[in-house]
Amino acid sequence: MIELTYARAADADDAVRRAADGPGRYIGGGTNLVDLMRETVETPSALVDVTGLSREIAPTADGGLMIGAAARNTAVAEHEAVRSGYPMLARAIVAGASAQIRNMATVGGNLLQRTRCTYFYDTDGSRCNKRTPGEGCDAIEGFNRVHAILGTSAACVATHPSDMCVALAALDAVVHVRSVSGERTVQLCDLHRLPEDRPDIETVLEDGELITAVELPAPNRAECSTYRKVRDRSSYAFALVSVAAALELDGDSIVGARLALGGVAPKPWRARRAEELLHAQPATEDTFLRAADAELADARPLAGNAFKVDLARRTLAAVLQQLTEGARS
Amino acid sequence: MPMIINGHQAPVPTDARVSLLDFLREHLELYGSKKGCNQGACGACTVLVDGERVLSCLALAVQYEDREVTTIEGLSSDGALHPLQQAFIDHDGFQCGYCTPGQICSAIGMIEELRRGVPSYVTDDLTAVDVVFGHDELRERMSGNLCRCGAYNGIVDAITDVYAEQGA
Numbered sequence: 001m002i003e004l005t006y007a008r009a010a011d012a013d014d015a016v017r018r019a020a021d022g023p024g025r026y027i028g029g030g031t032n033l034v035d036l037m038r039e040t041v042e043t044p045s046a047l048v049d050v051t052g053l054s055r056e057i058a059p060t061a062d063g064g065l066m067i068g069a070a071a072r073n074t075a076v077a078e079h080e081a082v083r084s085g086y087p088m089l090a091r092a093i094v095a096g097a098s099a100q101i102r103n104m105a106t107v108g109g110n111l112l113q114r115t116r117c118t119y120f121y122d123t124d125g126s127r128c129n130k131r132t133p134g135e136g137c138d139a140i141e142g143f144n145r146v147h148a149i150l151g152t153s154a155a156c157v158a159t160h161p162s163d164m165c166v167a168l169a170a171l172d173a174v175v176h177v178r179s180v181s182g183e184r185t186v187q188l189c190d191l192h193r194l195p196e197d198r199p200d201i202e203t204v205l206e207d208g209e210l211i212t213a214v215e216l217p218a219p220n221r222a223e224c225s226t227y228r229k230v231r232d233r234s235s236y237a238f239a240l241v242s243v244a245a246a247l248e249l250d251g252d253s254i255v256g257a258r259l260a261l262g263g264v265a266p267k268p269w270r271a272r273r274a275e276e277l278l279h280a281q282p283a284t285e286d287t288f289l290r291a292a293d294a295e296l297a298d299a300r301p302l303a304g305n306a307f308k309v310d311l312a313r314r315t316l317a318a319v320l321q322q323l324t325e326g327a328r329s
Numbered sequence: 330m331p332m333i334i335n336g337h338q339a340p341v342p343t344d345a346r347v348s349l350l351d352f353l354r355e356h357l358e359l360y361g362s363k364k365g366c367n368q369g370a371c372g373a374c375t376v377l378v379d380g381e382r383v384l385s386c387l388a389l390a391v392q393y394e395d396r397e398v399t400t401i402e403g404l405s406s407d408g409a410l411h412p413l414q415q416a417f418i419d420h421d422g423f424q425c426g427y428c429t430p431g432q433i434c435s436a437i438g439m440i441e442e443l444r445r446g447v448p449s450y451v452t453d454d455l456t457a458v459d460v461v462f463g464h465d466e467l468r469e470r471m472s473g474n475l476c477r478c479g480a481y482n483g484i485v486d487a488i489t490d491v492y493a494e495q496g497a
Contacts, residue, residue: 006345006391031387034348035368047345049392074381078447083455094450098473099439100375100384235450235472 008049019208020180028109063218069108085219091227092167108211115158129155130199145304150265156199166262170244176213192267223248224323239263241312247323271295283324288317330395335403350374352390361401361430372474375431382438401430416487424478436488
C-alpha cells in the first residue's frame with residue numbers, strides 16, 4: 001500500500017512551506033492527478049491541497065487581467081471580462097474536457113496537466129521515457145495517430161493536452177510562481193520544455209514552486225480572435241489539431257497576427273514563424289497557406305500521424321479566413 | 330468539518346486516497362452514483378457539489394470537507410420525484426439505467442449553468458447574457474455523459490421538456 005498524507009494549504013505561503021517539508025505534490029481539482037495516481041503513473045506520498053489559493057479574477061493596473069491559480073476553468077470561461085476581451089480563451093476553455101471536469105479543474109492544474117499518451121499511462125505494458133527516463137518509447141514505432149509532429153525528439157513524441165494553454169500562449173500570458181525563496185514570473189510560452197533527451201522534465205518550474213496566478217496583458221480590441229478544435233468526435237475529445245488565432249486587419253492588409261497550435265506538439269505551440277510571414281501581407285488564402293507551410297516546414301510526422309501536417313495547414317488557413325470574413329462583415 | 334450529503338452530515342474519510350465516488354458507494358452505501366469508467370470519461374458518477382456538477386470518481390473525498398453533496402438519492406422530496414426523474418420515465422430516457430443518475434445530476438447542473446449564462450463551445454455570441462438554448466447546445470453541454478444503450482433521444486426530450494417548463 002502506498003501511504004498518502006493530505007494537508008490543505010491556507011494560502012500560497014502555507015502551501016510552499018508545506019511542500020518544502022518533503023516530497024509531495026500540489027493538488028487542485030484532481031481531475032488529472034487522481035487518475036494518474038490510480039494508474040500508478042504518479043505515486044506521491046504527500047498531497048498539498050491548493051484549492052484554497054486565490055481564485056479571484058481581477059483587472060490589473062495596465063488594463064489586463066489577473067486570474068488566481070485556483071479559479072475553476074468554468075469560472076474563467078464565464079467571466080464577462082474574459083468573454084468580451086479574450087474570446088479565444090473563453091472558447092478554448094469550453095472546447096476542453098466536459099462541463100463536469102471544467103467545474104473541478106483549476107487554472108494552475110490545467111497548465112500542469114500531463115500528456116494523455118496511452119503509452120505513458122500503460123505502466124504495466126509499455127516503455128515510456130517520460131515515466132522512466134532512458135527506458136525507451138513505444139509510441140514512436142507504435143500507434144501514434146494522435147502524437148506530435150512538431151518539437152518532438154527521439155525520446156518522446158507525446159502532445160501537451162491542454163486547450164486553455166494554447167490560447168494563453170497566443171495571448172502572451174505570464175505565469176506567476178512562488179516558492180519559499182520568493183516569487184518570479186515565467187512567460188507561458190516558456191513554461192513548458194521541449195522533451196529533448198529528458199521528456200520527464202516537462203516545465204521550467206523547480207521542485208516546490210507553485211503557480212499562483214496567470215496574468216493576461218491588456219486585450220487588443222482591434223483584433224478578431226477565436227479558437228477552433230478539430231477532433232475525432234464533435235465534443236469531449238482531445239484535439240487532433242487546434243488553432244488559437246488573433247488577426248488585426250487594416251482594410252485587406254494584415255497589421256498583426258497571433259497564432260498558437262494545439263494537439264501537434266509537446267507544448268502549446270506558438271507559431272511565430274507563421275506570424276512573421278503574415279505581417280503586412282494581404283489577407284488572402286494564399287498568404288494564410290504560405291504562413292502555415294512555413295510553420296510546418298519542420299514537422300516530423302510519424303507513420304500514423306502524417307495527416308496532421310495537412311490538417312494543421314488547412315485548419316490554420318480556415319481559421320484565418322474565418323477571422324478575415326468576420327472582420328469585414 | 331464534515332461533508333453534508335443529501336442534507337446529512339458525514340465525516341470525511343481519514344484515508345486521503347478514497348475517491349468521493351467510493352466514499353458515497355462503499356462507505357455510505359449510497360449506490361445511486363455509478364462507477365462506469367472510473368477515469369472521468371463516462372459521467373456515470375456525476376453528482377452535485379454546492380449545486381455544481383462534478384465527477385465524483387476524479388474527486389478525493391478528503392477535499393470535500395464542509396461542502397454540500399447531492400446525489401440521485403437526494404433529489405426527491407417527500408416521496409415526489411424530481412421533475413427530471415419523472416421526465417426520464419415519461420420519455421423513456423434510459424434502457425438499462427446505469428448512466429441515468431449521472432445524466433439527471435448533470436442535467437440539473439447544466440440548467441443552472443444556462444441560467445448563469447455560461448457559454449459552451451457551440452455558443453455563437455460569447456457576449457450574450459442569455460444563451461439561445463437548442464438541440465446543439467444541449468448535446469454539447471451533456472457530452473460528458475455517455476449512454477451505451479443509446480437512449481439519447483429520450484434523454485434529450487426529457488431535459489428539453491424540463492428546461493422549457495422551469496429553466497428559461
